[in-house]
Amino acid sequence: MDIAVLHPGEMGAAVAAALTPLHRVLWCAAGRSPATRARAVAAHLEEARDLGEVARHAEVVISICPPAAAETVAADVLAAGFAGRYLDANAVSPTTARRIADAVRAAGGAPIDGGIVGPPPRTPGTTRLHLSGAQAEEVAGWFAGHLLEPVVLSEAVGDASALKASYAGWTKASAALLVAMRAHARAAGVEAALLAEWERSQPGLRERSEAALPRLLETAWRYDGEMAQIASSMDDHGLPPELHDGAASLYRRLARLADTGTDPAEVLDALVTDPAAEQRGDGRPAD
């Protein structure tokens, strides 16, 4: 079978690696960075020049991209004439996942909803691909026995995205909250007192707040969009969207600081002193 993976970033390359033993895996080179090309070559993927070539050859398209780009990627693939199985494995809200699925069905294709929990896997047991939709079982079969462990949730598109939103809504928003409160203490001149109190009654929190920063600086530019998707899903379910609006705001600020270095003290200072940091980032490339 020919399967296209759009686009082989770190996670996309891991997904592709699970498929190459049995399938021909395409990637779409148009507009991609040298780093993506290097990953694609290392993973033995075959190059498709553009989405038209993807649509002509692939029976399956797997979309792995920043959450904010997921609907555009789907629309572009469908506009190129694709009418096969379309797995959206992005961190979008259930409502966005259902809208993508509706578009896929309208084009004559078959949608599958996916949600990945965990880092790009290097060892077994760290990372799951949750799947829902009528063909979730079949898709799960392609990944059986691989580092990226498939978990079938249901036949309903939206369930995999709901699981991912519920999970990341805690892990990523709580990381934003922790960094924000340390920045608050620092800005107010009581950071040392907060660290002393944490040491006594919240052991490990100091280390967590420091260990998180370098990784968050790297990923903030796409966490922003993910938090917006979760805020929207919270609202859809009658829960307060502000928690994730606030996390999105913090990640926008961190995204603007990605190039200022990773010294925690400098980042915390810059978080509260850059009046422009609140504005949205400059649209870094999708992978």
Add this chain to the structure above:
Amino acid sequence: MDIAVLHPGEMGAAVAAALTPLHRVLWCAAGRSPATRARAVAAHLEEARDLGEVARHAEVVISICPPAAAETVAADVLAAGFAGRYLDANAVSPTTARRIADAVRAAGGAPIDGGIVGPPPRTPGTTRLHLSGAQAEEVAGWFAGHLLEPVVLSEAVGDASALKASYAGWTKASAALLVAMRAHARAAGVEAALLAEWERSQPGLRERSEAALPRLLETAWRYDGEMAQIASSMDDHGLPPELHDGAASLYRRLARLADTGTDPAEVLDALVTDPAAEQRGDGRPAD
């Protein structure tokens, strides 16, 4: 010395207990509940009929009340003619603490800022009274050797409140976030899948989300106002206020559910199904 404690709720009674061995401790009965009276009697406090009597007799007033009431309590005490040392030990923003201090100074009194971290203490080491202000060292002396451990931060009013806001801004907002994400998963029909994923990659989170609920239901009516104070302090320091606006919103919903029982499943269901729950509570008594 005569010290008034306004008002002996659970925490106020613990503060009073540290003072009664050496001082006469007054409480103000006007408008207080039978539960407060019982606590005052048990703690051997002497009754003052009203704030006028407090102002005539007390050299020190300690205010321990819901954050939303702190400024009103201070204004009432000063209006009654009090011009001594005034310790505001409430979970208010540094800006609110400084506004209270300005009012105390304008009336001829001496302000001290306090922030309590931990539960009403029953064993040593659980609870700290952080203090700042010109007379913080002296106040700390009154509590030396008691269950409520004094910690002097600085001579600047606002520092104790900033420490408390930074600390509770993590503990209480993260508790709200955790409950919210479990409610989200339940509302979206993927709670079992979330619990299974938590079991694998976030051990302890299920238990934390369940253990928190009964306590949060009891305290939500005052956490609402505390989150609002923290949101305001975040904004003052150039950080996103939405994180704590969202937590305040969740606590308002929980406050409305306080009488529905403490079965976690029922509370989680009610959190997302009561369209009126978002509205502010009915103003339960201050202690």
